[in-house]
Amino acid sequence: MFGNEEPYSVTGNTILLKDENKKLLLITGPRYQNILVSRGSVELTDMPAERRPGFRIVTLQEVFKKDKTYFFVRAGGVEYQVDLKFEDSPITEMKF
Numbered sequence: 291m292f293g294n295e296e297p298y299s300v301t302g303n304t305i306l307l308k309d310e311n312k313k314l315l316l317i318t319g320p321r322y323q324n325i326l327v328s329r330g331s332v333e334l335t336d337m338p339a340e341r342r343p344g345f346r347i348v349t350l351q352e353v354f355k356k357d358k359t360y361f362f363v364r365a366g367g368v369e370y371q372v373d374l375k376f377e378d379s380p381i382t383e384m385k386f
Contacts, residue, residue: 294306294307295309295345296346297309297312297314298314298346298353299329300353300354301359303360303361303362304361304362304363304364305327305353305361305362305363305364305368306363306364306365307327307328307329307363307365307366310329310365310366311325311329311344312344312345312346313326313327313328313344313345313346313364314326314327314328314345314348315327315335315337315339315345315346315347315348316348316349316350316353316363317339317347317348317349317350318349318350318374319349319350319351319357321374322323322334322359322374322380323335323336323382324336324337324338324339325363325372327363327365328365328366329365329366330365330366331365332363332365332370332372332381333381334380334381342356359373359374359375360372360374360375362384368380368383368384369383369384370383370384371384
């Protein structure tokens with residue numbers, strides 16, 4: 291159906307934001323902050339999992355079918371490495 295396509299896709303360990311007009315709120319669980327993915331950035335946020343226009347809320351458990359703390363996110367042509375175990379700096383922009 292037109293208009294019901296997910297704004298993201300998953301290949302292996304990588305989440306790709308396909309619809310750059312949408313934002314993705316990744317719900318990580320109680321131990322870590324949630325992750326906000328937009329066309330221009332991937333960042334930690336204390337934003338709660340409440341419905342908002344233009345946002346797709348999804349849990350990491352739903353995306354990867356298991357608990358994950360290490361994965362990649364590609365948004366706006368930039369790839370980010372996310373390792374939630376590194377509390378000081380869990381999100382790193384990848385340079386190629």
